[in-house]
Amino acid sequence: TQLLEQSPQFLSIQEGENLTVYCNSSSVFSSLQWYRQEPGEGPVLLVTVVTGGEVKKLKRLTFQFGDARKDSSLHITAAQPGDTGLYLCAGAEDKVIFGPGTSLSVIP
Amino acid sequence: DTGVSQNPRHKITKRGQNVTFRCDPISEHNRLYWYRQTLGQGPEFLTYFQNEAQLEKSRLLSDRFSAERPKGSFSTLEIQRTEQGDSAMYLCASSLGPFREQYFGPGTRLTVT
Numbered sequence A: 001t002q003l004l005e006q007s008p009q010f011l012s013i014q015e016g017e018n019l020t021v022y023c024n025s026s027s028v029f030s031s032l033q034w035y036r037q038e039p040g041e042g043p044v045l046l047v048t049v050v051t052g053g054e055v056k057k058l059k060r061l062t063f064q065f066g067d068a069r070k071d072s073s074l075h076i077t078a079a080q081p082g083d084t085g086l087y088l089c090a091g092a093e094d095k096v097i098f099g100p101g102t103s104l105s106v107i108p
Numbered sequence B: 001d002t003g004v005s006q007n008p009r010h011k012i013t014k015r016g017q018n019v020t021f022r023c024d025p026i027s028e029h030n031r032l033y034w035y036r037q038t039l040g041q042g043p044e045f046l047t048y049f050q051n052e053a054q055l056e057k058s059r060l061l062s063d064r065f066s067a068e069r070p071k072g073s074f075s076t077l078e079i080q081r082t083e084q085g086d087s088a089m090y091l092c093a094s095s096l097g098p099f100r101e102q103y104f105g106p107g108t109r110l111t112v113t
Helices: none
Strands: A004-007 A010-014 A019-025 A031-037 A044-049 A055-058 A061-065 A071-076 A085-092 A096-098 A102-107 B005-007 B010-013 B019-024 B031-037 B044-050 B053-057 B065-068 B075-079 B088-095 B108-112
Touching: A004 A085, A010 A019, A019 A031, A019 A085, A019 A102, A031 A071, A044 A055, A044 A061, A071 A085, A096 B044, B005 B088, B010 B019, B019 B088, B019 B108, B031 B075, B044 B065, B053 B065, B075 B088
Parallel strands: A010 A102, B010 B108
Antiparallel strands: A004 A019, A019 A071, A031 A044, A031 A085, A055 A061, A061 A071, A085 A096, A085 A102, B005 B019, B019 B075, B031 B044, B031 B088, B044 B053, B065 B075, B088 B108
């Protein structure tokens, strides 16, 4: 069974701070995805990483894929209240397997 | 096309009743997925379709759950004899094919009393 773990489970920070959330997999997926989900809505894909060691940037968000393709991190610079939400990592094969998520709250 | 839609958005039912949810995917997408999400957890895979064919069903899905996609377009998810443990958000997603980006609907929140 392929499992994904995320840490921390909850994170509450002040606006302007930096943060990093982590995702670890028990096995290698074809690709790893990061989603953001707001309350009452479905997840929205932020990025897909495929190659070990890959780094992708999306404005203030930096995604890194571990060399062994079993771990990933999401770093947010100068967090804003609009970044508040549930951040999910997911392993993508023929279907998508989600981790439990990191709930981020950015306080103005 | 405005994306994946799900109906109803909310459903409250009494234990033992049957419920049916509908998902309308993005029109050209041939893959359709159902997930279940409880508070504080990530979505849990339930089943998926390639056109009208149901290709996989999670072992976690009991026999009370059934899904159909009769014409390869919209899909329905039925839960028979609902239990309080069925209370969750039921999410639908669609994609152009395997390994392609999945687009999620807003979900149907089920509350079983």
